[in-house]
Amino acid sequence: xxxxxxxxxxxxxxxxxxxxxxxSSRHWVPAQAGDPVAEIDTPALLLDLDVFEGNLQRLAASxxxxxxxxxxxxxTHKCAEIARRQVAAGAIGMCCQKLGEAEAMLEGGITDVLxxxxxxxxxxxxxxxxxxxxxxxxxxxxxxxxxxxxxQLAAACRAEQxxxxxxxxxxxxxxxxxxxxxxEVVAIARALHEAPSVRYRGLHAYAGMAQHRRGxxxxxxxxxxxxxxxxxxxxxxxxxGLPCDIVTGGGTGTFVYEARSGVYNEVQPGxxxxxxxxxxxxxxxxxxxxxxxxxxxxxxxMSVQGERAVLDAGLKAFSTDLGPPHPTFAGWQVRxxxxxxxxxxxxxxxxTLRLGDKALLIPGHCDPTVNLHDWIVAARGGVVExxxxxxxxxxxx
Amino acid sequence: xxxxxxxxxxxxxxxxxxxxxxxSSRHWVPAQAGDPVAEIDTPALLLDLDVFEGNLQRLAASxxxxxxxxxxxxxTHKCAEIARRQVAAGAIGMCCQKLGEAEAMLEGGITDVLxxxxxxxxxxxxxxxxxxxxxxxxxxxxxxxxxxxxxQLAAACRAEQxxxxxxxxxxxxxxxxxxxxxxEVVAIARALHEAPSVRYRGLHAYAGMAQHRRGxxxxxxxxxxxxxxxxxxxxxxxxxGLPCDIVTGGGTGTFVYEARSGVYNEVQPGxxxxxxxxxxxxxxxxxxxxxxxxxxxxxxxMSVQGERAVLDAGLKAFSTDLGPPHPTFAGWQVRxxxxxxxxxxxxxxxxTLRLGDKALLIPGHCDPTVNLHDWIVAARGGVVExxxxxxxxxxxx
Numbered sequence: 001x002x003x004x005x006x007x008x009x010x011x012x013x014x015x016x017x018x019x020x021x022x023x024s025s026r027h028w029v030p031a032q033a034g035d036p037v038a039e040i041d042t043p044a045l046l047l048d049l050d051v052f053e054g055n056l057q058r059l060a061a062s063x064x065x066x067x068x069x070x071x072x073x074x075x076t077h078k079c080a081e082i083a084r085r086q087v088a089a090g091a092i093g094m095c096c097q098k099l100g101e102a103e104a105m106l107e108g109g110i111t112d113v114l115x116x117x118x119x120x121x122x123x124x125x126x127x128x129x130x131x132x133x134x135x136x137x138x139x140x141x142x143x144x145x146x147x148x149x150x151x152q153l154a155a156a157c158r159a160e161q162x163x164x165x166x167x168x169x170x171x172x173x174x175x176x177x178x179x180x181x182x183x184e185v186v187a188i189a190r191a192l193h194e195a196p197s198v199r200y201r202g203l204h205a206y207a208g209m210a211q212h213r214r215g216x217x218x219x220x221x222x223x224x225x226x227x228x229x230x231x232x233x234x235x236x237x238x239x240x241g242l243p244c245d246i247v248t249g250g251g252t253g254t255f256v257y258e259a260r261s262g263v264y265n266e267v268q269p270g271x272x273x274x275x276x277x278x279x280x281x282x283x284x285x286x287x288x289x290x291x292x293x294x295x296x297x298x299x300x301x302m303s304v305q306g307e308r309a310v311l312d313a314g315l316k317a318f319s320t321d322l323g324p325p326h327p328t329f330a331g332w333q334v335r336x337x338x339x340x341x342x343x344x345x346x347x348x349x350x351x352t353l354r355l356g357d358k359a360l361l362i363p364g365h366c367d368p369t370v371n372l373h374d375w376i377v378a379a380r381g382g383v384v385e386x387x388x389x390x391x392x393x394x395x396x397x
Numbered sequence: 398x399x400x401x402x403x404x405x406x407x408x409x410x411x412x413x414x415x416x417x418x419x420x421s422s423r424h425w426v427p428a429q430a431g432d433p434v435a436e437i438d439t440p441a442l443l444l445d446l447d448v449f450e451g452n453l454q455r456l457a458a459s460x461x462x463x464x465x466x467x468x469x470x471x472x473t474h475k476c477a478e479i480a481r482r483q484v485a486a487g488a489i490g491m492c493c494q495k496l497g498e499a500e501a502m503l504e505g506g507i508t509d510v511l512x513x514x515x516x517x518x519x520x521x522x523x524x525x526x527x528x529x530x531x532x533x534x535x536x537x538x539x540x541x542x543x544x545x546x547x548x549q550l551a552a553a554c555r556a557e558q559x560x561x562x563x564x565x566x567x568x569x570x571x572x573x574x575x576x577x578x579x580x581e582v583v584a585i586a587r588a589l590h591e592a593p594s595v596r597y598r599g600l601h602a603y604a605g606m607a608q609h610r611r612g613x614x615x616x617x618x619x620x621x622x623x624x625x626x627x628x629x630x631x632x633x634x635x636x637x638g639l640p641c642d643i644v645t646g647g648g649t650g651t652f653v654y655e656a657r658s659g660v661y662n663e664v665q666p667g668x669x670x671x672x673x674x675x676x677x678x679x680x681x682x683x684x685x686x687x688x689x690x691x692x693x694x695x696x697x698x699m700s701v702q703g704e705r706a707v708l709d710a711g712l713k714a715f716s717t718d719l720g721p722p723h724p725t726f727a728g729w730q731v732r733x734x735x736x737x738x739x740x741x742x743x744x745x746x747x748x749t750l751r752l753g754d755k756a757l758l759i760p761g762h763c764d765p766t767v768n769l770h771d772w773i774v775a776a777r778g779g780v781v782e783x784x785x786x787x788x789x790x791x792x793x794x
Contacts, residue, residue, distance in 0.1 A: 028497065028794060041520055043793050075736060097737045100425065117737065120699045120709065121753050123438055145700050148752060176733075176740055177700040177707050208735070302517045303542050303574040310574050312517065315765045317793050320718050321734075336573075337718075338605070339472060339764050340494045340514065340793070343573055355545060356518050367736050368712045371769070374791055394771055394790075396440050396713050396737070397425055 030298075031377045035384040038358060042300045043313035045373045046360070049380040051294035052273060056089040058289035059272055063090070068259040071095050071114060071248065073270030076367050078392035079376055080108025082273060093139065095268045099127055100395025106135045108391060114141035114248070116204055116268065118149060118169065118177055124397075125156035133162035141165030143204045145178050147191045154195030166192045167204040167248065170233045172226035174208040180229070182236035189237050189244075202246035203237070205230035206268065211253030212278065216285045223250075223257035231263045252279060256288040276366040278322040293362050297325055297369070298377075299342070301357040308335065309353040311342040311361075318361070319368035325361035428774050432781040435755060439697040440710035442770045443757070444671075446777040448691035452669055453486040455686035460487075460664070465656040468492050468511060468645065470667030473764050475789035476773055477505025479670060490536065492665045496525055497792025503532045505788060511538035511645070513601055513665065515546060515566065515574055521794075522553035530559035538562030540601045542575050544588045551592030563589045564601040564645065567630045569623035571605040577626070579633035586639050599643035600634070602627035603665065608650030609675065613682045620647075620654035628660045649676060653685040673763040675719040690759050694722055694766070695774075696739070698754040705732065706750040708739040708758075715758070716765035722758035 030044035040046065063070055072086045073095040083094050083105055093112025096102040102113045119128050119142050132140040144150045144166055157164055168188045171178035179185055185203070192200035207226035213219040230247055237244045250258030250267035252275075258264040271279050274295035284290055299313035314337050318325050324334045325342070331351025332344040342361075344353070353359065363369040370376075376388045427441035437443065460467055469483045470492040480491050480502055490509025493499040499510045516525050516539050529537040541547045541563055554561055565585045568575035576582055582600070589597035604623035610616040627644055634641045647655030647664035649672075655661040668676050671692035681687055696710040711734050715722050721731045722739070728748025729741040739758075741750070750756065760766040767773075773785045 028792075030794070039520075041794055118699045120697055145702070146752060171702070175705065176735070176738055177702070179702065300517055302515045305542070305568070305574070305576065308572070313793065315716060315718050316768045316791075319712060319716075321712055338573070341573055355543060371713045372791065372793075394713075394769065395425075396710065396769070397427070397438060 029375055029387055031384045031387055033384055033386055037379050037382050037384065040298055040377055040384065042298050042358065043317040044298045045370065045376050046296045046298045047274075047376050047378045048294050048296070049378050049385060051292050052378075055272055055275070055291045055294055056085065058291060059269065060090045062256065062289045063259060063267070066259045068264065069266040071266050071268050072273070073097070073116070073251070073268050074101055074105055074392065076270035077273060077370055077376075078104065078390050078395070079388050080105060080110070080391050081386075081388040082376075083108060083110050086273070095270070098395055098397065099124055099131070100397050101392040102140060103131060104392035104395060106131065106138055106140070111138040113139070114165070114167070116143055116206065118143055118145055119153070120149065122152070122156065125152055126160060128164060129156045129160035129162040132157070132164045133160055139165055141167060141201065143167050143169040143177075144188055144192060145169040147187055150188050150191035150195065150198075154192070154198050157195075157197035163197055163199060165201045166198045167201055167246070168192070170203050170205040170230055172205045172207050172229040172249070173210070173222065174206065176208065178204075182233050185233045186236050186240045186242070189242050190240070193242050200243075202244045202248070203230060203233055205233065205247060205249040205264070206251065207249060207254055208251070211251040212282065213253070214281060214283055216283050219253055219282065220257055220285070223254040224261075227258060227261040227263045234263065252291070253282055256285065271366055274366040274370075276322075276369075277326045277362050277364045280362075295363065295366055295370075296328065297361040297363055299359050299361065301353045301355055301359060304353060304355055307346045309344045309346070311344065311359055312340070313361075314338050314340045314342055316340060317372060318363045319365050319372070321368060322365040325363050328360040328362060426772055426784050428781045428784055430781055430783055434776050434779050434781065437695055437774055437781065439695050439755065440714040441695045442767065442773050443693045443695045444773050444775045445691050445693070446775050446782060448689050449670060449775075452672070452688045452691055453482065455688060456666065456669055457487045459653065459686045460656060463656045465661065466663040468663050468665050469670070470494070470513070470648070470665050471498055471502055471789070473667035474670060474767055474773070475501065475787050475792070476785050477502060477507070477788050478783075478785040479773075480505060480507050483670070492667070495792055495794065496521055496528070497794050498789040499537060500528060501789035501792060503528065503535055503537070508535040510536070511562070511564070513540055513603065515540055515542055516550070517546065519549070519553065522549055523557060525561060526553045526557035526559040529554070529561045530557055536562055538564060538598065540564050540566040540574070541585055541589060542566040544584055547585050547588035547592065547595075551589070551595050554592075554594035560594055560596060562598045563595045564598055564643070565589070567600050567602040567627055569602045569604050569626040569646070570607070570619070571603065573605065575601075579630050582630045583633050583637045583639070586634050586641075587637070590639050597639075599641045599645070600627060600630055601645050602630065602661070603646040603648065604651055605648070608648045609679065610650070611678060611680055613680045616650060616679065617654055617682070620651040621658075624655060624658040624660045631660065649688070650679055653682065668763055671763040673719075673766075674723045674759050674761045677759075692760065692763055692767075693725065694758040694760055696756050696758065698750045698752055698756060701750060701752055704743045706741045706743070708741065708756055709737070710758075711735050711737045711739055713737060714769060715760045716762050716769070718765060719762040722760050725757040725759060
């Protein structure tokens with residue numbers, strides 16, 4: 001994990017000496033182990049290892065006495081090294097959102113992966129069935145929200161002589177995928193339970209709408225309402241004579257409520273490893289662990305004109321869907337973001353940025369920001385410890 | 398160009414038969430030549446070749462009698478095959494925004510590349526100088542907006558025994574990079590002109606703020622104001638005894654005005670090849686060519702619940718910085734977009750979407766959308782003709 005990155009060594013030779021012809025930028029990495037943080041090439045994602053490890057520990061501690069399983073979401077980081085560290089810190093496996101992410105996690109050594117999403121169509125279902133077969137005895141799970149989907153999943157697994165875990169996705173208020181009518185939940189659960197090529201496990205009930213409710217009472221109430229709906233679905237399943245071993249759900253904003261609900265026995269927080277400017281706007285619940293910003297966007301001042309400084313990172317280096325990134329330094333604010341630039345305006349005449357200075361920003365929304373990058377530079381005390389590939393970057397399929 | 402894609406053939410074997418173990422998704426491509434469009438795996442970028450070629454021709458025709466050079470911007474597509482087709486349609490070379498993009502274009506056979514942006518710091522300046530050296534006699538140009546930057550560029554080129562073209566970036570109203578004071582323009586031009594390791598060529602004066610002014614009078618007026626400022630800068634340079642061979646600038650929204658201005662002799666439109674929902678909101682100037690949407694996001698219906706249908710593409714498949722994508726079909730509207738999902742609501746009870754149906758969307762903003770993908774699927778008449786790699790995807794450095 002902390003071993004030298006082969007591409008890093010190659011690139012470093014081309015950047016700082018060695019052969020006369022420059023190597024293709026296909027081999028570009030922003031840094032290598034041992035570099036001072038100040039020498040990282042930009043734009044780059046920078047992970048503060050001390051904060052990151054603190055976040056891992058705080059989550060583990062908060063769940064230690066609950067008996068609730070932790071299955072963090074890999075959609076946040078898409079990085080097998082981070083997933084391995086989450087498992088080392090007590091996670092039973094990982095969540096993924098896409099088949100391509102699950103492939104990256106299984107190839108990275110994760111042995112229990114749940115795709116918290118529907119996989120649709122014969123081509124992708126065959127890929128799913130083959131993936132489970134190829135990585136057995138690793139566990140591969142998926143969500144289903146229609147009887148038709150259950151039958152197609154079962155047929156694909158049968159055709160490939162494979163077996164996957166399956167969960168009924170229950171809509172507990174997000175109004176996206178999933179079924180809300182308990183009778184429909186039971187019908188899908190029965191179709192899954194009766195298919196020998198599928199291991200029916202229980203319910204997936206994620207309260208996406210609750211995660212970013214700012215006030216603690218509103219967030220708690222939204223999560224409680226979701227837990228009530230999950231409980232009703234579980235009850236209907238059990239009354240129908242079917243098992244319901246696992247109820248899984250919960251994100252960084254609400255997992256403490258799911259963990260205490262008596263309904264969920266598995267939680268799925270993802271953003272807690274990094275945090276972002278958006279999650280930082282949530283009012284802190286004193287009973288929940290306090291996670292801190294561990295992921296930053298490192299950029300360089302590429303132009304200084306009067307009261308403005310322009311950074312070398314824009315929409316192609318971070319997502320602005322939940323607002324622009326926040327400077328970590330005082331005296332400057334974001335005026336505008338374009339594809340490759342961020343314009344800062346000086347708000348304090350004492351603050352100076354010079355051409356070539358490095359500027360550290362907190363991304364507005366981590367998940368789609370990470371998806372723009374190929375590498376995470378992990379550092380501690382001003383020195384790079386490792387550069388991790390983001391294996392599932394771009395794996396939207 | 399239209400030759401079979403090697404990865405496509407490999408992937409097709411793994412998806413539709415062949416060896417028992419599935420190949421890694423690192424080799425995934427959404428389609429291969431000859432596939433019906435309906436069988437493209439999703440999410441995928443789909444290029445309508447007839448419309449795309451029409452856009453290329455309309456631009457060439459509109460500039461044919463002007464004597465103004467066309468240097469389209471590769472930041473839009475990041476794809477060497479598209480750049481080669483733009484050059485075949487009359488472009489004298491390409492613009493890029495980043496060093497990594499320039500590398501991809503030069504490696505793709507483009508022999509005249511201008512980085513319309515500042516390159517800052519010794520590591521990147523050395524990479525720039527070596528790139529120009531390695532690809533000579535191909536021309537590599539860059540922008541400069543400070544005397545300090547000019548001296549650093551000259552020193553890096555001298556150290557590498559290389560030579561690059563250089564332009565002074567003039568701020569003509571965008572208030573981003575560039576200098577607006579004609580005296581400063583002259584000082585930078587002089588520093589560049591006096592450096593033997595640099596070929597000083599003239600001015601880069603891009604009116605970014607004018608491109609998306611919706612009304613024709615406002616857009617025309619904003620471009621005219623920019624041209625006036627560019628003319629003043631050019632005049633100051635010439636009065637100081639320095640040459641000013643090239644004034645380059647202009648985007649899809651305004652290039653007809655720059656081409657007629659008598660100031661600019663090179664224009665840089667990028668988005669015209671694809672267009673997007675945002676550019677479509679500009680009022681059409683009858684004297685300008687009418688470009689049409691050529692680039693689409695192909696997605697699959699992954700869940701249908703009552704009046705809503707959920708697509709398998711979200712923020713990681715398209716950028717929403719200029720609004721959500723637009724459905725190309727009637728009866729449904731976008732309710733919400735999340736990381737991996739788009740929720741559509743039915744607005745017409747006659748319209749039906751079923752599980753597994755394909756849905757075609759027009760991206761809100763093409764440039765950052767293309768940057769999320771590794772492939773462009775080029776099709777005509779319902780059949781895939783080629784799958785082009787987006788070589789500069791993610792090259793933000």
